[in-house]
Amino acid sequence: MIRFLxxxxxxxxxxxxxxxxxxxxxVHLAPGDPVSFLLHGRPATPExxxxxxxxxxxxxxxxxxxxEWLGSALxxxxxxxxxxxxxxxxxxSSRLPGTLLLIGYAALLVTxxxxxxxxxxxxxxxxxxxxxxxxxxxxxxxxxxVGAIVLVAVFSVRLGWFPGPGGTPSxxxxxxxxxxxxxxxxxxxxxxxxxxxxxxxxxxxxxxDHVEVARARGIAGRTVVRRHVLRNALGPVxxxxxxxxxxxxxxxxxxxTAFNVSGLGSLLVQSVTAxxxxxxxxxxxxxxxxxxxxxxxxDLLAPLIDPRLSLRGEGTS
Amino acid sequence: xxxxxxxxxxxxxxxxxxxxxxxxxxxxxxxFTVSVxxLAVLVLVAVFAPVIAPYDPEALDLSAGLAGTSGDHLLGTDQSGRDILSRLIxxxxxxxxxxxxxIGVSTAVGTxxxxxxxxxxxxxxTFLSRSMDLVFAFPGLLLAILLVAVAGSGxxxxxxxxxxxxxxxxxxxxxxxxxxxxxxxxxxxxRVQGWSGWTICVRHLLPNxxxxxxxxxAMNFGYALMDLAxxxxxxxxxxxxxxxxxxxxxxxxxxxxxxxxxxxxxxxACIVLAVVAFGIVGEGLADRIARRER
Numbered sequence: 319m320i321r322f323l324x325x326x327x328x329x330x331x332x333x334x335x336x337x338x339x340x341x342x343x344x345v346h347l348a349p350g351d352p353v354s355f356l357l358h359g360r361p362a363t364p365e366x367x368x369x370x371x372x373x374x375x376x377x378x379x380x381x382x383x384x385x386e387w388l389g390s391a392l393x394x395x396x397x398x399x400x401x402x403x404x405x406x407x408x409x410x411s412s413r414l415p416g417t418l419l420l421i422g423y424a425a426l427l428v429t430x431x432x433x434x435x436x437x438x439x440x441x442x443x444x445x446x447x448x449x450x451x452x453x454x455x456x457x458x459x460x461x462x463x464v465g466a467i468v469l470v471a472v473f474s475v476r477l478g479w480f481p482g483p484g485g486t487p488s489x490x491x492x493x494x495x496x497x498x499x500x501x502x503x504x505x506x507x508x509x510x511x512x513x514x515x516x517x518x519x520x521x522x523x524x525x526x527d528h529v530e531v532a533r534a535r536g537i538a539g540r541t542v543v544r545r546h547v548l549r550n551a552l553g554p555v556x557x558x559x560x561x562x563x564x565x566x567x568x569x570x571x572x573x574x575t576a577f578n579v580s581g582l583g584s585l586l587v588q589s590v591t592a593x594x595x596x597x598x599x600x601x602x603x604x605x606x607x608x609x610x611x612x613x614x615x616x617d618l619l620a621p622l623i624d625p626r627l628s629l630r631g632e633g634t635s
Numbered sequence: 636x637x638x639x640x641x642x643x644x645x646x647x648x649x650x651x652x653x654x655x656x657x658x659x660x661x662x663x664x665x666x667f668t669v670s671v672x673x674l675a676v677l678v679l680v681a682v683f684a685p686v687i688a689p690y691d692p693e694a695l696d697l698s699a700g701l702a703g704t705s706g707d708h709l710l711g712t713d714q715s716g717r718d719i720l721s722r723l724i725x726x727x728x729x730x731x732x733x734x735x736x737x738i739g740v741s742t743a744v745g746t747x748x749x750x751x752x753x754x755x756x757x758x759x760x761t762f763l764s765r766s767m768d769l770v771f772a773f774p775g776l777l778l779a780i781l782l783v784a785v786a787g788s789g790x791x792x793x794x795x796x797x798x799x800x801x802x803x804x805x806x807x808x809x810x811x812x813x814x815x816x817x818x819x820x821x822x823x824x825x826r827v828q829g830w831s832g833w834t835i836c837v838r839h840l841l842p843n844x845x846x847x848x849x850x851x852x853a854m855n856f857g858y859a860l861m862d863l864a865x866x867x868x869x870x871x872x873x874x875x876x877x878x879x880x881x882x883x884x885x886x887x888x889x890x891x892x893x894x895x896x897x898x899x900x901x902x903x904a905c906i907v908l909a910v911v912a913f914g915i916v917g918e919g920l921a922d923r924i925a926r927r928e929r
Contacts, residue, residue: 332765333772340773341781348785355785459910461861463868464903467884471891471900482892568774572865576888587869590784598784602777610772 323618330614337606338391341599342384345374352376356400356595373397396600401592406600410582417581419493420574421566423501424508428562432509433555436516440524441543450513457510462569466503466576473499483578500577504569508562515558519551526550553624560616564609667919670912677909681727690718692725692878704897713883713898714890715876722878723905729879730909733794733872734859740798742852745805746841752806753813754836764810767803775800775862783871790873793866797859808851812844846924854917857910864906880906 348355356370371377375386390396396406439450460468474482480499481487487496523529524547532542571583578584582601589597680687689709696716703711710719752763779796786792816822817840825835866872867881875882880902887899 329768333769336769337773344781344785455911455914456907459857459861459907459914461865461906461910463865463881463884464906467888467891467899467903470888471896475891475894475896483888564774568776571776571780572869575869586780590780591870593784595784598781602781605777606773609774613772 326614326617330610333610334607337603337610338388339384341603341606342387344599345595346380391600391603397596399589399594399597401589401594401597406596409585409597410600410604413580413582413585416579417570417574417583420497420500420504420570420579420581421563423494423497424504424566425563427501427505428508428512428566429559431505432512432559433516435509435513436555437520437548439513439517440520447517450517454510454513458507458514460506462503462507462572463576465506466500466573469499469503470577483576486580497579500573500579503576504566504573508565512555512559512562516551516555519554520547523547523550550624553620556623557616557620560619561613564612567605567608567612666915670915670919673908673912674916677727677731677912680724681731684725684728688718688721688724690721692717692722693876694718703895710901711895711897713887714895717876719883719897719901722883723880723901725878726880726883726902726905729790729867729873729877730860730864730905733790733863734856736794737797737801737859737863738852738856741801741855742805742848744798745802746809746848748802749806749809749811750813750836750841753810753817754832754840760810763806767806770799771803771807773800776865779862779866780869780871783866788871788874793863793872797862801855801859804855805848805851809844809848812847813840816840816843847921850917850920850924852917853913853920857913857917860913861906861910 345352345355352374353367353370353376356374375383378386394407396410398404399406399409402409435450435454439447470482473479481496487493529542529546532546533539537546570581571586573579574581574584575587582605586598586601586605588594589601694717696712699708699712699716702708702716705711708718708720710723713719713722748763748767752760775797778800779793782792782796822835822840825839826832830838863872864879864881864884867879868885870882870885873879873882875886883902884899884906887895887897887902890896890898891900
C-alpha cells in the first residue's frame, strides 16, 4: 500500500516537473527573441523591455531562469497580464468561481443523468435499453461545442426557455439559470460515457452467482438491486466519474467560449488570441496540475470505495 | 508502479475521455455497412470537392446573406452569402486531412515505441512506458492551445499537438497486445530457428497486431476529428475564410441567435455523423478481430 502510494505521488511529481518544463520552455521554443515574443507587437519601450528582461531573468543562464520562474510560480506570482494590466494570479482568482460553478453544475448533471440512465438500461432490457444505447452513442459523439449550438438553437432561440450566450447575471439563482445550458452542453458526452459504464458494471454484477443466491433466498428485487448489485457496481462508476471531473476541467474552455461565460477557460482562449502569454502559461500550468492531481486522487480513492481492489493487490503480491 | 493493485486498477481504468465503447452493440448489423458507406462517401466528397461543389466555397454574395433552402442553394447561404453546401463539401477536406495526419503520425510513432518497449523489456520498457505516461498526463487540447499561443493559429500547431497527444494511446495499446502476442509459441519457435529479433518483429509480430491497431485508429480518427474541429471552433485551427466544419460553426453562432439554424447546424450534423460512423466502424472491426481470434 505504501509502495503504491509512494509510486503514485512520485509519478505526480514527475508530471508536474515535466509540465513546468514544457510551459517554461515554450517561451524559448517560439521563433525569434523571447522579448519580442513576449511583447508581441506592443510598443517596445526600453522600460517595457527592461521589465520583461528582469521579470523573466532573461540575462541569466537557462537553468537559473527556470528556477526563478518556478519559484515565483510556486509563490503564486505569475507576472502581470499584458491584456488587463493586472496581476495574473488575481485575474485567475476572479475568474475561478465561474468555472468551478460550471464544472460543479455539470458534474451534478453527469452523475444524475449518467447513473440513472445506466441503471435504467441495465434493469429494463428492451426498449429502454436500446433507447439509452442509441442516445448515449450520439451523446458521446457530440463534441461540447456542437452540443452548445444545438442547445442554444432549441432551448434559447426556438423555445426561449433559457437565456442565450452572454449576459451578466447577478445572484446565485440567476447565475445557475444562466449556466444551465452551458452545464448541459458540458455534461452531455460525459453523461453518455458514465451511463455506458454504469450499465455494463450493473449487467456484470446482475449475472453473478451471489445475486442469484440473494434472489433465491427470497430477498425483494429492489433490495437485491440496491444492496447487492448497485453497491458492487459502484467501483468502476466512481473511477470513471472521478477521471471525468478532470476532463470537464479541460472542456470548459470550449463551452465557456461558446456561451460567453466569464471563467478560466474563456480567459485562456482570449489570452491566446490576445498573445497574453503570462496568462496562458499560468492557466495551462494550473490546469495540467489540477488534471494530474484529480487523477491521482481518484486512483487513491478507488481501493477505498471498492475494497476488492486492494484485497486483490495484497493477495497476489 | 506495476504492483498488482495498479494492474487490477488498470483493468478498470476508463478511457480518459468519453468513449464510443457501447456502440459495439449497434455496430454488428447493417449499421456497420451503412457506416462504411458513409465514410466512403465522405472520402469521395473530400477528394472530388472542387468537382462536386456547386459554388466556390469562398465566393461572397452579401446581397444573398442567410438565404433559406432553395433550388439554387440546397442548404441556403451563410451570413456572407456563401453557399453552405459547397462549404460543407470543401470542409470535408480539412476535416479529414487533419485527423489523417494526426492518426498517421501517432500510429507510426506509437507502434514503434510500443513494440520496442514490449520487445526489449527491462529498462527500455520502463523508460518508454514512463515517458508515455508523462505525455498522457498532458491533455491534448491544452498542449494544442499552448502550442498555438507559441506558434500562432493554423493547422500546424493543433495537428502537431494532437499527434503528440495521441501517440501514448497507440503506444500503450501496441505494447499490451505485443506482449500477449510474444507469449505465444510461434515467436519462440522463430527465435529457435535463428531469426533475428528485428525480422521476427517486422515480418511476424507487427502483421499480427496490425488489425487491432487499425481498428483502434479508426476510432481515434473520430476523436481527432472532434478535437481538431474544437480547435477550429475556438479560432485556433483552420482560419477563415477557408471552409472548415469547426470554423463554420463558430461563424454560424451569430446567425443561430437571429434564428437561421443551418449555417451552424449543418456542419454540426456533419461532425456528429462522421464521428459516429468512425466509432461504429472501429468497434465493428475490433469485434470482428476478437471473434476471429476466439
